[in-house]
Amino acid sequence: MKHLIVYAHSNTQSLNHSILETTVHALKEQGHEVVVRDLYALQFDPVFTPKDSEAMRAGHIPADIQTEQEYVRAADVITFIYPVWWAGLPAILKGYVDRVFSYGFAYASDETGVVQLLKGKQGFMISTHGTPNDIYDQIGMTEGMRMTTDAGIFGFVGIEAVGHLFLGSIGYLDAAGYEQLLSQVNTTVKELFPHA
Template sequence: MKHLIVYAHPNPESLNHAILDKTVNALKKNGHEVVVRDLYELDFQPVLKPEDTEAMKAGNTPNDIKTEQEFVAEADVIIFIYPVWWTGLPAILKGYVDRVFAFGFAYSAGAEGVIKLLEGKKGFIINTHGTPNEVYDEMGMTAGLKVTSDIGIFDFTGIEPVEHLLFGSIGYLDDEGYKDILMKVEDTINSYFS
């Protein structure tokens, strides 16, 4: 299978980067093809501008958007790895979704409503956040994050969400806690993509 990992964290020494490495290594070990799009490394332009929209309507998709759409089109599985900031996606990843998952590419509309153009693909999300998991669970934030990303982005465009891992208390765990997170990532990847 072909996996596209869209990664959004500015610090190469972060836990998110360790999660990225663990994910890539587990997938490759299982014989999968992996492409990583590190949005910070790419200096991806996240702002959807009026000229982008006009160009796409005219059939002249800007090159940076077209490149990312080609990676999405070729992938069997799309994996997002990112920290939860202010209860959502980092701006660079939100902008990636705004620009790349565009009308006419990821979805369209017809007499029956939304037409999902990315059907047949699977989606997988890995998040980190500083708040303890129990707090997010209790206030409904965990469920809210899953609805907005799994349903609002993936399912809306036809991508089948298969898993969404959320790791809390980041910055407050001991070494064993971080090792457990990386083990959980590897075990989960192996359970879905062995």
């Protein structure tokens, strides 16, 4: 299978970066093809401008958007790896969705309503946050984030959400705790995406 990983963390020494490396390694061990789009390294512009909108209405996709859409088009599986900031996606990743998952590419509409244009693909998310998981579970935040990402992004365009790892208590664990999280990532990835 062809995997596209969209990665959104600015610090190459972060846990998110270790999660990225673990995910890539696990997928390659299973024989999958992997492409990583590191949004900070790419200096991806997250702002969907009036100029973008005008160009797209005229049928001219801006080059940076077109590049990312080609990666999405080629992928069987799309994975987002990111830290939760203010109960949602970092701005650079939200802007990626705003600009790349655009009308006419990821979805359209007709007399029946929304037409999902990315059916046949799978989606997976790994997100980190400082709050312990059980607290987010109790107050409904985990389910709220799952709805806005898995259903609100992937589901809206026809991508089948096959999993979402919510990794909590980041910043408060010891070394063994972080190793356990990386082991969980490795195991989950291999279970979801067995040998190609």
